[in-house]
Amino acid sequence: MKQEWPLWEVFIRGQHGLSHRHVGSLHATDAEHAIQNARDVYTRRKEGVSIWVVPAAQITASSPDDKEALYDPADDKVYRHPTFYDIPDDVGAM
């Protein structure tokens, strides 16, 4: 029987309360094994305090071909940013 260990994506949360961040992938036979491997491969220098592992096959990703349809609508909505509004200096910090 010859079968490659499945691929897992690894997410690590650092020390300072930020979200888990994708750091890379690795092969492991199950979730527990993936956590053990992630610890050895991705946290040798105290890079994190929490690890998430997700089977790569379970991730649904947006298609690069849909880039325009998904993100272009935001192009003409500059009013969603605070810098769109001119507030006079006299008003003070806002």
Add this chain to the structure above:
Amino acid sequence: MYAQMIKSEATQDDPEKLAAFQARIDAGDKIEPKDWMPAGYRKTLIRQIGQHAHSEIVGQLPEGNWITRAPTLERKAILLAKVQDEAGHGLYLYCAAETLGVSRDELTEMLLDGRMKYSSIFSYPTLTWADMGAVGWLVDGAAIMNQVPLQRTSYGPYARSMVRICKEESFHQRQGFDIMMKMANGTDAQKRMAQDALNRFWYPSLMMFGPSDKESVHSEQSMRWKIKMNSNDELRQKFVDQTVPQAEYLGLTVPDKTLAWNEEKGGYDFAEPDWSEFFDVLKGNGPCSVERIEARQKAWDDGAWVREARMAHAAKKQAAKVAAE
């Protein structure tokens, strides 16, 4: 470098798509796994990242050779940590290569049957403890020269693995120089050992950058695709200019009688390594080439039952879990 003499693949894609792809690269876009890419770009990258990964893995062998014989417990712990890092670097790179549609097993098999190479430098033996110093200082130093610019390479997963690797690589070079300082300031015998290590590793380190690629069409294509950032000569010059003053600091002599500062170019003139030796090593005729592949083959064969047993155990656990639900 860790990837040497990488042939770029000719590409026969739709010219319009090719132009759009090149425009993205020229604009500094990162190419991601699901994006369209020319077949040649994909193939060349698999070869390059694969060879880079193999070099990290095979590169563990010459250093692993000294773990049990490190002179102090602290040196042993440091060397273990370094060799473990190299394994990690190999893993980051294998994963980057896998995003291009090649499997881990295929990559391993291509190394073992000689279809893929690893860097020429790891076919040289590590004969004394001073070699651990020389490898860290020179070999990792040369690797850094190449890997720092590769953090900006066009392929996203490759660039990201380089960022991680570069963060860790600086420790490798510094621990090597630290060993060299200790040896160079030690007894006469230790100093001789340090000089001998420099003598043996100097030219093989210069070879790591590969022969001049001024005229190479492969390099030209790879540079256009931003999977190669600098010419081989450019990086080699940078390495020599950086390393010679460090050797002087150590009180060691670079084994090159022609070495001289050239005011006009603002760099050193130096002798080229023996390129026929380089080609011979790359063909698999280096002093340790056979031993290295034998060691990898043995690890692959001896580990087969572990790989299978872990899969079987995971399947059993999963079945028990399903039955309990």
